Amino acid sequence: MALKGRxxxxxxxxxxxxxxxxxxxxxxxxxxxxxxxxxxxxHGGKRRKFLCKVCRHSFCSRSGTIFYDLRTSEEKVILxxxxxxxxxxxxxxxxxxxVKLDTVRxxxxxxxxxxxxxxxxxxxxxxxxxxxxxxxxxxxxxNALRERATLWRxxxxxxxxxxxxxx
Amino acid sequence: MEGETWIGxxxxxxxxxxxxxxxxxxxxxxxxxxxxxxxxxLAQGSWPVWVSDGMDSYGDALKKRHCILKTxxxxxxxxxxxxxxxxxxxEVRYGQVVKQRDERHRIIAVVKQSVYGEVPLKTISTVYxxxxxxxxxxxxxxxxxKTIAFSKRNEGLRSQMTMYQSYYNLVRAHRGLKVRIxxxxxxxxxxxxxxxxxxxxxxxxxxxxxxxxxxxxxxxH
Numbered sequence: 001m002a003l004k005g006r007x008x009x010x011x012x013x014x015x016x017x018x019x020x021x022x023x024x025x026x027x028x029x030x031x032x033x034x035x036x037x038x039x040x041x042x043h044g045g046k047r048r049k050f051l052c053k054v055c056r057h058s059f060c061s062r063s064g065t066i067f068y069d070l071r072t073s074e075e076k077v078i079l080x081x082x083x084x085x086x087x088x089x090x091x092x093x094x095x096x097x098x099v100k101l102d103t104v105r106x107x108x109x110x111x112x113x114x115x116x117x118x119x120x121x122x123x124x125x126x127x128x129x130x131x132x133x134x135x136x137x138x139x140x141x142x143n144a145l146r147e148r149a150t151l152w153r154x155x156x157x158x159x160x161x162x163x164x165x166x167x
Numbered sequence: 168m169e170g171e172t173w174i175g176x177x178x179x180x181x182x183x184x185x186x187x188x189x190x191x192x193x194x195x196x197x198x199x200x201x202x203x204x205x206x207x208x209l210a211q212g213s214w215p216v217w218v219s220d221g222m223d224s225y226g227d228a229l230k231k232r233h234c235i236l237k238t239x240x241x242x243x244x245x246x247x248x249x250x251x252x253x254x255x256x257x258e259v260r261y262g263q264v265v266k267q268r269d270e271r272h273r274i275i276a277v278v279k280q281s282v283y284g285e286v287p288l289k290t291i292s293t294v295y296x297x298x299x300x301x302x303x304x305x306x307x308x309x310x311x312x313k314t315i316a317f318s319k320r321n322e323g324l325r326s327q328m329t330m331y332q333s334y335y336n337l338v339r340a341h342r343g344l345k346v347r348i349x350x351x352x353x354x355x356x357x358x359x360x361x362x363x364x365x366x367x368x369x370x371x372x373x374x375x376x377x378x379x380x381x382x383x384x385x386x387x388h
Contacts, residue, residue: 016385026385064383078377084327085334085376089308089316105323112326115333117384122369123186123336125210128179131186132296133201133219135194136174136303138310139317140324 010035015050018063022055042071066110072099080104081111172321173197174310174328176303177205178296182367183341185299185332190325198224202232214258218291221265226282230255260284262291307331336364337374 012035016028024032036051036058048061062068070077076097083093090108094101152158175189175197187204191197202217202225209215219225233256239249255261261283267276279291308316309327318324340360347355364370 016383018383018385026387064385065381067381074377078380081330081380082376085306085331085339087306087308087311090323092308108323108326108330111380112329114380114382114384115330117386118333118337118379118382119329120386121384122364123208126179126184126186126208126367126369127210127213128181128184128186128215128367130180130216130218130290131205132178132180132293133198133205133217133225134176134178134293134296134300135197135222136176136300136310138172138174138324140169140172140321141317141319 010048012050015061017052017055017057018059019052019055019057022052022057024052024054043073066107066114070107070110072103077107080107084108169321172318172324174324175201176296176299177201178299179363179367180295182363183295183299183343184363184367185335188328188332190321190328194222195224198222199228199231202228206232214260216286216290217259217261218286218293219261219263220293221263226261226263229259229261229283233259255283257284260286262286262288264291264293302335303331333379334376337362337370337379338376340373341366 012033013029015033016026016030017024017032019025024030032052032054033050034053036049038046038048039060040046049058050060051058060068067074067077076099080093080097080099083096084090084104088096090104091101094104097104171192173191173194175191175194177186177188178184179186186208187201189197189201189204191200217225217229230253234253235256236251237254238251241248260281262279262281265278265280266274267278269275279288281288281291304310304312307327308314309318309324318327340362342360344361344363344366345358346361348357348359350356360373362370362373365373
C-alpha cells in the first residue's frame with residue numbers, strides 16, 4: 001500500500017533514554033530510541049512517543065521538561081513564569097491568568113526544579129578573578145491571623161471539628 | 168525558619184554572574200555554606216580575590232576552608248613557647264569594604280582593607296553586587312521592601328530564587344555586558360547584548376525562557 005504523502009521526519013538524535021536504570025541513560029545519538037506513535041492530549045494537541053530499544057522504556061516528547069503531565073498550554077505556563085521573574089506576586093499571576101494560586105505555585109516549583117538542574121550542569125569549572133559576596137535582608141512569615149485561628153480550633157471546647165450532622 | 172531571613176549571594180564581578188545563593192536565618196550562619204558552594208563551582212586550582220562588606224564571617228569561612236598551622240620557632244629564652252595557630256593559606260586573597268557610620272546610622276567613611284593576602288585596594292569594591300541586590304529586589308516581588316508580598320514559606324522563596332538565578336544568568340540580557348559590533352563597512356554601529364552566561368563562556372547564545380524550561384538534563388547521581 002502506498003504511503004499517503006511524505007512521512008514526517010523527526011531527528012531522533014536529540015532524544016535520549018530518561019530511564020536511570022538504562023545503560024544508555026542520557027546518551028543521545030546511540031540509535032536506541034525509536035518513534036512509538038503519538039498521543040492526543042485533552043486539548044487536541046499531539047505529543048510524540050518514543051521507545052528505548054535497550055530497556056523497552058516508553059516516554060513522550062515532554063518527558064524531562066516542566067510541561068510533562070501538565071494540562072495547561074505551554075504559552076500560559078511560560079507567561080506565568082515570565083510574570084513571576086518580572087516582579088509580579090503569585091496571587092497577581094493567578095488572578096491575571098485566571099488559574100488557582102496553587103497551580104501557579106506548582107508551576108514555580110517545577111520551574112525551580114528544572115532551573116536547579118540547569119544550574120548544576122552549567123555553573124561549574126568557572127574561571128573568575130574576583131568574587132563579591134553580600135547578603136540581603138528579607139522576611140518570611142505566615143499569616144498570623146490564620147495561625148491563631150488554627151490554634152483556636154485545636155483548643156478543646158472550640159466546637160471544631162464541626163459535627164457531621166451540621167450542613 | 169521564619170521571621171528575619173538573609174539571602175547570601177556570591178557574584179562574579181567581571182561577568183555579572185550570580186554564582187550561588189544561600190538562605191538562612193542569620194547572615195553569619197550562611198557564610199560558610201555559601202563559600203563552600205561557590206568554591207564547588209569554580210575551576211580546580213583557581214584562587215580568585217574575595218571581597219565582602221565588613222562582616223567578618225566571610226573571612227572566617229574562607230580561613231576555615233583554607234588554613235595552615237603556623238608554628239613559631241623556639242626562641243631559646245625562658246618561658247612557655249608561643250603556641251602554633253591557624254592562619255589563612257598564602258593563596259587566599261580577601262578584602263573588605265567597611266562602611267563607618269555615625270550614631271544616626273549615616274555613612275561617614277568607607278574604608279577598604281586587605282584582610283588575607285595582598286589585594287590591591289583599587290580592586291576592592293562591592294559596587295556590582297550592591298547594584299545586583301537592587302535588581303533582585305526590583306524583579307522579585309518577594310524581596311521588594313515595604314510591601315505585603317513577602318514570602319510566607321521558606322520553600323517559595325527558595326524556588327523563586329533558584330528560578331531567578333538561572334533566568335538572570337541565561338535569559339536576561341545585561342546592559343553592562345553589551346559589546347560594540349561592526350557592520351559590513353567595518354564601522355562600529357550596533358550593540359550586541361549578552362547575558363552573564365554568554366560573557367562567561369558558558370553558552371554561546373541568549374536562551375529563551377522556554378528553552379530553559381524544556382532543555383532535557385540528564386544527571387548521573
